Amino acid sequence: MKAILCHSFSNIDALTYQDAPSPTVGKQDVLVSVKAAGVNFPDILMIEGKYQMKPNFPFSPGGEVAGTVKEVGELVTHVKVGDSVIAGTWTGGYAEEAIAHASRVFVIPTGMDFVKAAGLLTVYGTSYHALKDRAKLQAGETLLVLGAAGGVGLAAVDIGKAMGAKVIAAASTPEKLAVCKAYGADELIQYTTEDLKERVKQITAGKGVDVIYDPVGGQYTEPAFRSIGWQGRHLIVGFAGGDIPSLPLNLPLLKGASVVGVFWGAFTAQQPVLFQQGLHELLAMFENGTLKAHIHATFPLEQAQDAMRVVANRAVVGKVILTI
Numbered sequence: 128m129k130a131i132l133c134h135s136f137s138n139i140d141a142l143t144y145q146d147a148p149s150p151t152v153g154k155q156d157v158l159v160s161v162k163a164a165g166v167n168f169p170d171i172l173m174i175e176g177k178y179q180m181k182p183n184f185p186f187s188p189g190g191e192v193a194g195t196v197k198e199v200g201e202l203v204t205h206v207k208v209g210d211s212v213i214a215g216t217w218t219g220g221y222a223e224e225a226i227a228h229a230s231r232v233f234v235i236p237t238g239m240d241f242v243k244a245a246g247l248l249t250v251y252g253t254s255y256h257a258l259k260d261r262a263k264l265q266a267g268e269t270l271l272v273l274g275a276a277g278g279v280g281l282a283a284v285d286i287g288k289a290m291g292a293k294v295i296a297a298a299s300t301p302e303k304l305a306v307c308k309a310y311g312a313d314e315l316i317q318y319t320t321e322d323l324k325e326r327v328k329q330i331t332a333g334k335g336v337d338v339i340y341d342p343v344g345g346q347y348t349e350p351a352f353r354s355i356g357w358q359g360r361h362l363i364v365g366f367a368g369g370d371i372p373s374l375p376l377n378l379p380l381l382k383g384a385s386v387v388g389v390f391w392g393a394f395t396a397q398q399p400v401l402f403q404q405g406l407h408e409l410l411a412m413f414e415n416g417t418l419k420a421h422i423h424a425t426f427p428l429e430q431a432q433d434a435m436r437v438v439a440n441r442a443v444v445g446k447v448i449l450t451i
Contacts, residue, residue, distance in 0.1 A: 130222035131431045132185045136176030139435045144428070147187070150219065150226035157206060157214065157232045158198040163245035163425075164220040165191040166434045166447040167278065168367055169392075173218070180392070182218050189220020189449075190392075192227075193235060193244035203229045211235045213244050215252075215395065221431050223451055230399055233406055236414040243420045246278070246446035251409050251418065252402075253364065253391040254282040257340060258290060259405065260394070261387050262360045266291025268337035271327060271354070273347055274367055275312065276303030276444045281421055283340045284310045289417050292338070295330055297323060297347075299441075306421065306444045318347060327354035335359060335382075348372040352384070359384045367441060421445030 130147040152158045170188040172178040196210045206212055206229070213235055214227035235244045258264040270287040274280040275296035287294045288311035296307035297316040304315040316326045327336060335356030341348055345368030352361050352374060361379075363386060366372075379386055395402040412418045423445045426434040434447050 128223040129428065130187045131189075131428065132187055133174045134185045136174065138175065139171065139432050139439065142174065142188075142432055144431070147185075147222065149224050152198050152200050152226065154200040154202045155229050156200045157196055157203055157212070157227050157229055159192055159194040159212060159214050159225050159227060159232075160197045161192045161220065161223055161225050161451050162194040162241035163192065163451065164189045164225075164428075164449040165245045165249055166431070166438050166449060167191070167249050168365065168438055169249075170221075171435055171439050179390075180217065187219045187221045189222070189225070190217055191215055191245060191248040192220045192225045193241040194225075194451075197224065200229065205229065206232055206234065211241070211244075213248050215248055217392075221428065221449060223428070230403065231395070233410060236410050239413060242422060242425060242448050242450065245448050246420045246422060247409070247413065248406070249391075250278040250282040250446060251286065251420070252395075252406060253279050253389065254286050254340070255405055255409050256391050256394055256402075257362050257364060257389040258283065258286055258338070260401065261389050262338045262362055264290050264292055264338050267293075269293045269295065269331060269334075269356075270338045270340060271295045271297065271336040271351060272312075272340045273297050273318075273351060274343040275307045277342065277367065277441065278443065278446050279342045279364060280340070281307065281310055281445050284312050285418050287340075288312075289412060295327065295336065303444055310419075310421070322350075323347060324350040324354045327351075331356070338362065340364060343368045344372050345370040346372070349374060352378055352386075355382055355384050357383055361386050362389050363387065364389045423447050425450050427451075
């Protein structure tokens with residue numbers, strides 16, 4: 128099979144497109160003939176050696192795929208050869224074939240194509256876990272989403288509206304904010320030209336927001352937290368802005384607020400039953416039309432480096448997908 132391979136921790140340019148052996152199927156594994164693979168920011172961190180997980184070399188990046196089941200292990204019963212599935216792979220997704228543990232394989236909702244399915248698992252799984260399990264977002268609360276046009280950000284806007292929240296979307300350009308508006312955002316902040324803290328104060332009449340969804344970090348974390356309301360919850364999802372910020376600890380004290388870590392990858396391993404329950408709930412919302420995935424662009428597998436550069440440059444609205 129063909130695959131994108133990483134031979135040492137380096138940069139995107141060092142990846143190769145070459146022949147690789149097909150994965151070996153264990154008793155609880157599913158082998159997927161990959162039709163589409165999601166491109167995510169953690170894929171870039173992983174090849175650079177900056178992610179919490181350090182795979183053995185050589186490895187193919189890519190943590191989510193959609194395709195058809197080619198082979199199943201002897202203990203796998205919930206899917207069969209020929210089924211159309213979404214699978215979480217950790218690594219190995221940028222390839223013509225990928226292996227996944229059966230607990231991380233789900234049947235694609237009726238009417239959903241492989242491209243949209245491949246963009247669902249990571250960003251919607253992360254955002255649903257963040258808002259439902261970590262923030263316990265309630266209908267009627269106010270949610271501020273930073274980086275709202277990116278993969279996880281736009282998913283948070285979509286899910287937040289579905290959960291009944293008032294959503295404030297913050298992004299860097301009018302074009303990105305227009306997409307957020309189309310996904311249901313109630314208020315928009317262009318934080319490259321507006322004062323984030325002051326705009327939130329205006330929008331909430333001084334009350335502040337109940338939940339902050341923060342996949343950006345850097346210079347926006349502290350002003351966002353300073354706009355939080357009493358007993359608010361600030362979700363730390365990632366640091367796409369590049370810098371890991373520091374936060375004066377008197378701020379959560381004065382507001383009775385919480386800084387809440389969101390590590391979806393660890394959650395799926397530590398609490399697999401809750402993970403699977405949440406994914407089934409998400410898939411049901413896609414099937415009934417409550418949620419919708421936004422695809423920014425598709426690239427063929429051999430152009431995976433170009434796709435990753437688009438994500439690395441934060442030029443994406445929604446998801447980038449590799450097609451095979």
